[in-house]
Amino acid sequence: MMTKAKNPTVHAALSANAARLYDKSHVNVRPKDAATLIILDRDHGETKILIGRRHMRHRFMPGKFVFPGGRLDLGDRLVPFAGDLHPDILEKLRFEAKNGNSLARIRGMAICAIRETYEEAGLFIGAKEADADQRLKGDDWQAFDERQLLPNLDPIRFIGRAITPPGRTRRFDTRFFAVDANHICDRLPEGTGPSGELEDLEWHSITRAHDLDLPRITKEILHELEIRLAKDPDLTPQTPTPFFYMSGKSMMRAEI
Template sequence: MTETTRADATSAETTADDRPGVGSTPAAGETEVLAGAPPHRLARLITERLMREGLPMAYTQVVPKDAATLILIDRTGPEPKVLVGRRHAAHKFMPGKFVFPGGGIEPGDRAAPAATELDPGAATRLMRAVRHPSPTKARAFAMAAVRETFEETGLLLGRAGAGATSVAPLPSPDGPAAAAAAAAGPDAAHAWAAFARAGLLPDLSALQFIARAITPPRWPRRFDTRFFAVDAAAVAGRVEDVVGPDSELVELVWLALDDAEQLDLAPITLAILAELDHRIANGFRPDLPVPFYRWSRGRMQRSEL
């Protein structure tokens, strides 16, 4: 597979040899930064960064967990900025690094109501290279990104609830539906109850599906992450005191895209920011191809969904 081929439509992971170091090796003396690099060079640059940092060898194959993340973009100034948060140093995955808010998919994400639905093209791309694809599963990725953003930042992305399109009722914080949601996961129940109290429902039409990436093999924790982006104007409310020294994210930063290399960001995070920069330069259109990063034959590969 070349770095810019179309993704296989039937499997999320390649069957090729995934042993670190097998395949092409990075060019000697390469110093190019990831931030601002053209898309066709990003996969190679990620590989080189990972090789320099050292690839883990002690873990057996871990099945990636479905996850979703959301990138808030502020385009009101002369230069776009994105919201990132620094993870608590005690976390096992990316401790102390700056990340986008996000996390795993919860059962309640499939049935929770929304004010608007995803762009059909985004929903179609979310179902590519997925086992057991379905519109419900595609929608759950977007709902999880909105929910996780609230849980980690306190930001509510939505519209007034009168325009709900889902047949599922919005649970009352004290009603039986909320109790059922709590059985599926206390964090999810808390998040959707907060939306209910604010009179809001998630605005999925505002989200763009912009990238997907799978953590390389032999990492202790692996995620198959869908990256969404949304304009910061979609933030309709905020709950205070969510971010702090004892929280999952200890601080939030609005980061200018040109300053991405100044913070402690993972190589894939830098690559996604470069992809976002390229997307903004091309009009931030929802019909643009969606890059898909995954490890194959000893290096990171970039395809398009």
């Protein structure tokens, strides 16, 4: 088990952004676990990613372009799944997990990303259940259960982690996952998810996505993804994963 992040360096641009947005009245807000999923289409020429715009009615980041994702629900820890995360991914996800590092909670982060992808984009990352005892329960998973699907963790890859700096109204400890689009096993006919949280869901090249109105950390994760795909197109689980966090007044980039 790793004991510390490797190769920590100050990230000047993210440090400047953290300082610009710092509000001392929010300094003690505790980060909540969150997860997001980047879906990659690599079967039609240039790699494209699915990204959408948050509705303007949202109080948090209205109008920003983001990947499907959201906060971890307690129920995500209890959801049965098909396949499992690679052991190296499980180990990385457990590294310095601030809110608990049980395997149920760690797997729950990937399940959260899959759930949010259905709710916001209407896409199913799942596999047919083999055991009737593994049926999914609850409104969040009704559409999966109707299709006799379980969320499939096996193809999920871990590509980054970022903890929101202090001084924000909301802080998240976000795990960024990726999966190839050929693991989408079904989709809603509406072309979007039932939550209505994301509009203008479209496939964009990574180059084009950089021109959208992105949160600063999302832009950085995209940059990291582009480098990773060039060097490691299979997104090998053993490849070091970037981790962004605050140390003093500096935003650090390390590897786990």
